Amino acid sequence: MPKGPKMPRFNLNWLYAIIIVILAYFFFTGGGNIGKQSSTEASYSDFKQFVSHGYASKVVVNKSESSLKMYVKAEHVRQVFHTGAKQVGVNPYVNVNFGSVDQVEKFLDAQQAQKHFNGNLEYEVSHNGFLDILLSLAPTIFFIAIWIFIIRRMSGGFGGGGSAGGSSIFNVGKSKAQEYGKDNSHDITFKDVAGQEGAKQEVQEIVEFLKNPKKYTDLGGKIPKGALLVGPPGTGKTLLAKAVAGEAGVPFFSMSGSDFVEMFVGVGASRVRDLFNKAKAKAPSIIFIDEIDAVGRARSNHPGMGGNDERENTLNALLTEMDGFGTNSGVIILAATNRVDMLDKALLRAGRFDREIHVELPDLNERKAIFKVHLRPVKIDKDLDIELLARQTPGFSGADIANVCNEAALIAARADKKAVTQQDFLAAVDRIIGGLEKKTKVMTADEKKAIAYHEAGHATISWFCQYANPLVKVTIVPRGRALGAAWYLPEERQITTKEAMLDEICALLGGRAAEDVFLGRISTGAMNDLERSTKAAYSMVAYAGMSDALPNLCYYNQDQYSFTKPYSDTTARLIDEEVQKMISEQYVRAKKLLEKYSEGHNALAQLLIDREVIFAEDVERIFGKRQWASRSEELLSSDDETKTADISVSVPEGNPQADDVITDTTPKDA
Template identity: 50%
Template sequence: MDESPKPPKGRSNISWIYWVVLFFLIAFPFFTKNVGASKEIGWSKLEDTLLAKNAIERIIVINKEVAQIYLKKSFLDDPDFKEDNDGLLSSNSGPQYYITIGSVESFENKLQRAQENAGISEKIDVRYENRTNLITILSWLLPLAFFIFIWMFLLRRIGGGGKGGNPLFNFGKSTAKLTEKGTKSKVTFNDIAGLKEAKAEVMEVVDFLKNPEDYTRLGAKIPKGVMLVGPPGTGKTLMAKAVAGEAQVPFFSMSGSEFVEMFVGVGASRVRDLFKKAKAKAPSIIFIDEIDAVGRSRGKINAFQANDERESTLNQLLTELDGFGDNTGVIVLAATNRPDVLDKALLRPGRFDRHIYLELPNQSERAEIFKVHIRPLKLSKNVDIEVLAKLSPGFSGADIANICNEAALIAARNKKNEVEQEDFMAARDRVIVGMERKSKIISPKEKEIVAYHEAGHAVASWHLKHVDSLVKVSIIPRGKSLGAAWYLPEERQIVTKSQFIDQLCASLGGRAAEEIIFKEPSSGALDDLEKVTKQAYTMVSYYGLDDEIGPISFYDSTGDNERLLGKPYSEDMAKQIDHEVRDLIISAYERTKKLLLQHKEELNNLAQLLLKKEVVDKDDLEKLLGKRGEKLLGKGTEKPSNPNFLVNYFND
């Protein structure tokens, strides 16, 4: 049985066409000339030889341009004429010669005078014929056909062979990727860990399309649209891919940015074409990723623009969402991490009926995500997934996938046969702060400043009640930082005023330690000051935690104030907010200095230990600073706190 590869169907080999065209181009000059059939002569040859010997039988004038000359049979073997008619294409029937004439009247007059001068009494038979010359037609058609062929060839190449690609005149067509019914997807719901509630709602959408009669028999309407909302990396796109694998219906997927290009009206045209294709293949699913690219809120900011392409695309999208009736079998999925910028008309019931929120995973969900991403890895027996889940609060699914991959890379770099627990911890540190840069040279004086700075963070946070548990302190440069302190945040949903103030004090511990020991601060506390300032303004102007300002919040969850040129409060209120923020930070700073002065001996001992070992873990901290009221790790299932509090580092 011949198992040689066969050419794919629908793609014929057209190289023979090129050879045919090349042959015609080479042979065309030969066909336009009567090579060997007859010989062109001048008037002198006609008068001095042919008429002088009376060898002409008849003359036929073709199209008033060419006179074909036929010889008498008795002169065909004449030596004067035989050499001119020995070509491969010569024929006894003639014509043997031809002459190009200027005009018929001039030719007749000259021929008559030449016959009289030659003494020919018998008039030569002259006829006139109009012929359609095939060669003349080809001389016009072949160049035209050649240019048409070249044009079609270029269009075919630009259009990607007419199948998919980016055709020159198809820029208004939808570029959505189609997953046909019956196509097995590599991603299923088994590949999505955690997100149980969100997964249940999405699976219900799949059931709508598979068994619509179970819902419509009671008078229910199948939802038209489902909006997936969540922070980056929480699995919105992965959820849509799983729907494509489970639904077993045609699945159209594209990004919101693909609707808008340089041509005006392309976005609206592509929206129309996308919904037209989806309706033709109903029941089907449309997935629009990053819908905020075209679904931004329409407001006064665009009022001065003559034509906004994004707004016209959004208007067409709203029209199409209302355009198909209930229970047509077309469901629209959309994903975004910026729901605050979306137009309200897009989110109303009847268009996107369901909003599914994908939150950052809690500890148990992080353990499930770790189990998914370590499947392809060769693990050592000492890997504890529960410990990894506890030590990664605030991490999204994408972050966990990155940690697993980095751990495998670190193990491979160290020539290990298995990925061990320490590889995961090193990968976690690298993802949070950056790669160790032991080769970075700093002076002994700068190294001492870094050691006391990090020791100040550690001692202050160790003796503050509401600060997260300290895990490790290091003065090894990582990324842009010269030192870092690792904390393990509790998974909590709300933060009290006392917890905020303790966090401010812990963040200012490094600068306070520098001022106590060296009598002057350095520029290394830049990151700490930035964090403290933002947090203090948030406490005063958003959360209403200041006694003087009172329970007033200027936070705008709708995002409307982003378009305003000014602030949503008066100048007097702005001055008062600035004053209260300054007082809050200064009081926290003084409190931190007082705390470090009380534990100055511990500060010195920890700084010297850091200069000696460079990395101090929790066991060493307990030996130096004593036991601290440890917080339970990972017992709750609350929303993870902000991962920005995970690390305080000394910024050079």
């Protein structure tokens, strides 16, 4: 049988619309009149005239409104309404406002005596019960409507995407965790996580335990309750968690630490309990809390010093759920943070987080593997040397390397290339570290000369200091906020010596010393150099115990709530004196080296003025081969491409920080 027309589905909003229309009708018609009636307005003088002429059939007075209705006889309709009786309908009347009821009554009595009015005088009370009730309830109805509107608007803002059954303001205490399972898991697996082999092995073991727990329980082992991923930003902590979600094959609840924080009191603790209840119901399962320092920050020992009770209540609820009287059998907690020093000690103890997995910056081989992962979707040139790129990016995190690959692709596309070449990648590294080149920036000849002598001073000092990082490139082309920069290839060493740190300070001061020796004046160009060298000297004296006057002492205070220095004023004065002495000695040393090799320095500065960019081979041509060839220099010299390519080397700290001053990108030591 052919189907009939599709009828629209009933919607409750239709009923609301009908009710509103009916109410509006009653409101605007004063309760409504069933019969068809006509009325007109008239003045009190006209009313008196109509009555005296005998037009009125009856008069109805409304005292509360000081008005009356004069009903007109059928035979006199035309005199009053100037139309026929059929057009005005049944019982037409005239509305009249009056001043005094007594005057109306006296007037009608007189007209009755004169036989002009023989109708009835009636009185009515004006009221519309339904309308009166509606008007009295109008404020309440208005606020209820506003409340319903707010609830509907807020329904998408509370409760989170992972909770079932919709959400509203009444679900504000529900967890916002997103749940991933077999049906909606991430496509990311451990194959997409390059480097970090140690961290990957740790989390892989957790996944294997969930898949095959009998292998471990037969030997008496217990499933770890929690693992904390710790490391600098961009090293892949969240990526590891996504890989766990893709590999585990069990329910995975993902949530950020900030999702527990809300303006309502008690919401954070409620969300913690709801999250763990959901995870327990689907055990074995995994809970991942990203940026846990937002909720797990150490509780204050001074509650009167601005402590946040709501945050501490949320933390207490988290501590209880992770390891309290209740049982969390089959629930593993993964968390990530780059500020582990701020976390509460009770949160870090065994039984809550049994493992602390360090996700550090990748080394040379790990960077090579990370490049291979991020180069998969990029159309690269067949001659691209990935090993060289890995050498050019010490201190880069996985996120930085991903940014390099993307930036290189954009640079190649801008030049209408069919593939991304090695030169594009080297330009991308330059762009990320130093910023965009500003070749159009106007500089005077004196400024250009000062910058050239400054950067040549850095290059000269680093060439003749044994432990200074090997030089790769020097440029006086403005880039970002820096007017010039010297690029180095830092050694990837785990510890550093006093001699190495002093050589680095000396190299930092080389720019200011060159201005002083060869130009006879100093400028603000060394501001960034002075800042970094001063910080390095203070860390040597106050933290590393490398001072002659304060040997083997460390004044580092990890207590973030301490308001006192861990040393006396006398010691503070001694620290200042030692730092000043150390800086002065290295500055004098830099000046002596520059005076000794003044001829080579001046040639180097003139070459910079002429070419704007020089490389390590140019410095070697002037000063001869460097006496202390490092492993990094040997790696660079082993590749013929490094002699001609526009080489740029990364700095662990990132972009130079300077305001319209000459800077260099000499890295700090850890």
